Amino acid sequence: xxxxxxxxxxxxxxxxxxxxxxxxxxxxxxxxxxxxxxxxxxxxxxxxxxxxxxxxxxxxxxxxxxxxxxxxxxxxxxxxxxxxxxxxxxxxxxxxxxxxxxxxxxxxxxxxxxxxxxxxxxxxxxxxxxxxxxxxxxxxxxxxxxxxxxxxxxxxxxxxxxxxxxxxxxxxxxxxxxxxxxxxxxxxxxxxxxxxxxxxxxxxxxxxxxxxxxxxxxxxxxxxxxxxxxxxxxxxxxxxxxxxxxxxxxxxxxxxxxxxxxxxxxxxxxxxxxxxxx
Amino acid sequence: xxxxxxxxxxxxxxxxxxxxxxxxxxxxxxxxxxxxxxxxxxxxxxxxxxxxxxxxxxxxxxxxxxxxxxxxxxxxxxxxxxxxxxxxxxxxxxxxxxxxxxxxxxxxxxxxxxxxxxxxxxxxxxxxxxxxxxxxxxxxxxxxxxxxxxxxxxxxxxxxxxxxxxxxxxxxxxxxxxxxxxxxxxxxxxxxxxxxxxxxxxxxxxxxxxxxxxxxxxxxxxxxxxxxxxxxxxxxxxxxxxxxxxxxxxxxxxxxxxxxxxxxxxxxxxxxxxxxxxxxxxxxxxxxxxxxxxxxxxxxxxxxxxxxxxxxxxxxxxxxxxxxxxxxxxxxxxxxxxxxxxxxxxxxxxxxxxxxxxxxxxxxxxxxxxxxxxxxxxxxxxxxxxxxxxxxxxxxxxxxxxxxxxxxxxxxxxxxxxxxxxxxxxxxxxxxxxxxxxxxxxxxxxxxxxxxxxxxxxxxxxxxxxxxxxxxxxxxxxxxxxxxxxxxxxxxxxxxxxxxxxxxxxxxxxxxxxxxxxxxxxxxxxxxxxxxxxxxxxxxxxxxxxxxxxxxxxxxxxxxxxxxxxxxxxxxxxxxxxxxxxxxxxxxxxxxxxxxxxxxxxxxxxxxxxxxxxxxxxxxxxxxxxxxxxxxxxxxxxxxxxxxxxxxxxxxx
Ligand SMILES: Nc1nc2c(ncn2[C@@H]2O[C@H](COP(=O)(O)OP(=O)(O)OP(=O)(O)O)[C@@H](O)[C@H]2O)c(=O)[nH]1
Ligand SMILES: [Mg+2]
Numbered sequence: 062x063x064x065x066x067x068x069x070x071x072x073x074x075x076x077x078x079x080x081x082x083x084x085x086x087x088x089x090x091x092x093x094x095x096x097x098x099x100x101x102x103x104x105x106x107x108x109x110x111x112x113x114x115x116x117x118x119x120x121x122x123x124x125x126x127x128x129x130x131x132x133x134x135x136x137x138x139x140x141x142x143x144x145x146x147x148x149x150x151x152x153x154x155x156x157x158x159x160x161x162x163x164x165x166x167x168x169x170x171x172x173x174x175x176x177x178x179x180x181x182x183x184x185x186x187x188x189x190x191x192x193x194x195x196x197x198x199x200x201x202x203x204x205x206x207x208x209x210x211x212x213x214x215x216x217x218x219x220x221x222x223x224x225x226x227x228x229x230x231x232x233x234x235x236x237x238x239x240x241x242x243x244x245x246x247x248x249x250x251x252x253x254x255x256x257x258x259x260x261x262x263x264x265x266x267x268x269x270x271x272x273x274x275x276x277x278x279x280x281x282x283x284x285x286x287x288x289x290x291x292x293x294x295x296x297x298x299x300x301x302x303x304x305x306x307x308x309x310x311x312x313x314x315x316x317x318x319x320x321x322x323x324x325x326x327x328x329x330x331x332x333x334x335x336x337x338x339x
Numbered sequence: 340x341x342x343x344x345x346x347x348x349x350x351x352x353x354x355x356x357x358x359x360x361x362x363x364x365x366x367x368x369x370x371x372x373x374x375x376x377x378x379x380x381x382x383x384x385x386x387x388x389x390x391x392x393x394x395x396x397x398x399x400x401x402x403x404x405x406x407x408x409x410x411x412x413x414x415x416x417x418x419x420x421x422x423x424x425x426x427x428x429x430x431x432x433x434x435x436x437x438x439x440x441x442x443x444x445x446x447x448x449x450x451x452x453x454x455x456x457x458x459x460x461x462x463x464x465x466x467x468x469x470x471x472x473x474x475x476x477x478x479x480x481x482x483x484x485x486x487x488x489x490x491x492x493x494x495x496x497x498x499x500x501x502x503x504x505x506x507x508x509x510x511x512x513x514x515x516x517x518x519x520x521x522x523x524x525x526x527x528x529x530x531x532x533x534x535x536x537x538x539x540x541x542x543x544x545x546x547x548x549x550x551x552x553x554x555x556x557x558x559x560x561x562x563x564x565x566x567x568x569x570x571x572x573x574x575x576x577x578x579x580x581x582x583x584x585x586x587x588x589x590x591x592x593x594x595x596x597x598x599x600x601x602x603x604x605x606x607x608x609x610x611x612x613x614x615x616x617x618x619x620x621x622x623x624x625x626x627x628x629x630x631x632x633x634x635x636x637x638x639x640x641x642x643x644x645x646x647x648x649x650x651x652x653x654x655x656x657x658x659x660x661x662x663x664x665x666x667x668x669x670x671x672x673x674x675x676x677x678x679x680x681x682x683x684x685x686x687x688x689x690x691x692x693x694x695x696x697x698x699x700x701x702x703x704x705x706x707x708x709x710x711x712x713x714x715x716x717x718x719x720x721x722x723x724x725x726x727x728x729x730x731x732x733x734x735x736x737x738x739x740x741x742x743x744x745x746x747x748x749x750x751x752x753x754x755x756x757x758x759x760x761x762x763x764x765x766x767x768x769x770x771x772x773x774x775x776x777x778x779x780x781x782x783x784x785x786x787x788x789x790x791x792x793x794x795x796x797x798x799x800x801x802x803x804x805x806x807x808x809x810x811x812x813x814x815x816x817x818x819x820x821x822x823x824x825x826x827x828x829x830x831x832x833x834x835x836x837x838x839x840x841x842x843x844x845x846x847x848x849x850x851x852x853x854x855x856x857x858x859x860x861x862x863x864x865x866x867x868x869x870x871x872x873x874x875x876x877x878x879x880x881x882x883x884x885x886x887x888x889x890x891x892x893x894x895x896x897x898x899x900x901x902x903x904x905x906x907x908x909x910x911x912x913x914x915x916x917x918x919x920x921x922x923x924x925x926x927x928x929x930x931x932x933x934x935x936x937x938x939x940x941x942x943x944x945x946x947x948x949x950x951x952x953x954x955x956x957x958x959x960x961x962x963x964x965x966x967x968x969x970x971x972x973x974x975x976x977x978x979x980x981x982x983x984x985x986x987x988x989x990x991x992x
Contacts, residue, residue, distance in 0.1 A: 062634065062635075062636050062637065063360070064360045064361060066636075066637070067360070067636060069638075070595065070636055070637050070638040071638075073638035074581070074595050074638045077581045077582055077593050077638070078581065078692075080582070081581060081582050081651065081692075104624050104625065105623070105624050105625070106593075106638070107584065107586065107593075107624075108584065108586065108589075108591055108622050108623075108624050108640050109586075109624040109625075110586040110587075112586065198430050198431070198432075199431070199432055202413075202429065205429040205430050205431055206427040206428065206429055208457070221426075221427065222426055222427070224427060224454070224457075225453075225758045225759055226453035226454070226456055226457045226675055226758075226759050227457050227759070228456055228457050228460030228461065228489075228752070228759075228762065229460055229750055229752065229762065231689050231751075231752040231759060231762075233757070233758060233759065235754070235756075235757035235758075236757065237757060249441075251432050262625075
């Protein structure tokens, strides 16, 4: 087995453990590259049938291409798709006195309301006891401390100072009332592994990841996909996966550099993560 | 930026990038000896940090009024930076020209031992870091001991902070000889001892003039000499079963090949039951063609030729070289949780995908893991951060291996409440013995105390119960009864069949088939079943028992004495039973040769609220039997409060 085979085998093992351990499992899906790898691995783990619903938290600031991809993938993979929007926040009703959006608020607040709170709402409605997420250790130093199975309390908080031990492929699968577990099968994957795997398996992904000419004549691509007002493309000529991989092997800027929300304030990620953001 | 492309089309090219395996290295050692600093330094000096990272952290430290530390590159949490200690492990990818690494930074504070174990358990190799000035400290020893338990054999010792001891070789040699002696007791022989200064970057990526007397490699060179732990492909097959899927007509066994390999067509035996079948296929979604073999490490899905009863937790092997099985294991364990682990209190033991209730029946000795000296006296309890040799008894047989033989199935964790509290490795395994029964010490109490039903249940590992299979002749009672008897036997549950026809040869030989005689027949069968259940057996009664009132009577007899009773309605339509007619009885009854034949010339009163109904005409025998087995296992399970009570009583003896 090569490195990718090992990563795949471990992720499949984790997905199967998760499916066995939780009665009401759900897989958030952003349609980004990691998310699509998760779909693919789920197909492999369960011999073609994904036995849990897939959740898209729609911020209403989605790129149109992404929504197109969502519809295509829903049919292609026969997904049990849930689309969730925090309607109250967008409309400024209910507990909101004012409509929340990038036009009026800072990115950290918008991300919190339209993603984390939306997720909390759907968790409360559907009573999910575990979420399968696509986070990787190499994304950010705080994520480097994550576990495959990570408990979150009723407020969605991550108690990163007192995590249960995890070794020998034995995971925290029992939850206290109000808790849920984040299952993180891609933890060991690096960004370049994700690309190598997408290339090897020919996994369909949104085309925004590939370089296209911009208005100024230079070429750009998206390295990470978030809401359109805060996601900026990076200059790149990588128009296929091999070129992306080649580019990654020489760049040293971090993957989320294109996302405004991350460097809005010092340690923003840690704060967001502790509050329940994925 | 507005060009829209077909979302499904992924541009590809033919430059393929080779993928390589990563070597996982954990850095351990006493608090503040410089682990995080060393890693930060290593990343910095090999040019592995994202652009601007050091500047960013330098500025941030300035803003917070703290001096810049290389450790901040690793200590990602605000709390860690403020207190200058690592709380949880960090895993970071790292690349040299030679290969890729994952560097695992583990905390050195005693309080965070569970995080250290979490980080170290997956490593291929370790660097043990020692402060030249402070020398060997508590965690320098405890971490080394845990590395030996975790099975990590490739170790380099880095003697750090040489700048604080004037780069003196004598100081280095002193630490080296002291530590070599301690490690020797654990059977650890380090590849190298390397004098370094993590803070100043000496002997990290290349030899430094300040330490020119050191003839061995610098840290980076020592890392490059480590080997990736070879996957154990020369070991016998251990296929750990995770789940059984029935998403479509296939019955798929999902699991992982922990060791060995597996081929389509080979015989596979599932433990602890020992049932065997053949591998019919290896299922793989989106595969160009189905694979015919699978190798160590693969997560696979297989189907079997013959449908046998297997369940999550089972370990598959080749017919020879199977794992050991039994209810008792001898192990060394380390305890990480605040609440101590006492003798005789139930916990959950997880080994592979097996999960069983178990308890400590003996604590042979507890070691102070920082001195390796046994604690005086017989503690009867294991406290946080202690290491102990123990005997564990499970409620039902489990399959396992000796750790030094097959580590993947030779280690386990202990769960108390909802969290993993510690782990252990199995020291002994008897591969010949079929099943080891309760130890002699506990049997002694048999002769000195009245044997209550609870004590009997404790010995059997389950309680006595009556399963009452009722249904028409030919509905499948006897087939299911014998199948069930077999399954229970394989699982170590003591059972016996009371068959209506057999009883009529002896106990009920004087009875006929009048309504009155039928009632008496049932009453005698019921009383006999109750007695046998009282003795601790799971009694499988297989009788037509057509009358509701008679069956209710048996239920009452059992319940009056607190015996669990389950009425199982074996339901098949009359025409199906008549078509089956295994013994030609229906034909003879139709011909009038048999009088008062149930269903033909005598009524059958179907149960109104049976505990279980099995429709044998609609499902396969295999599936029906699975349902029945599960039902029987549940019915005979010792209820939780009883365990606690009985243990309290046991502890008082
Ligand atoms: N003089 C000197 N100081 C050092 C050296 N290496 C580390 N230090 C200092 O020792 C202190 C502790 O270093 P860390 O790297 O945080 O120690 P650690 O082993 O990671 O500690 P924990 O993770 O909390 O167990 C810091 O103030 C470092 O600057 C060295 O080679 N020389
Ligand atoms: Mg540290």
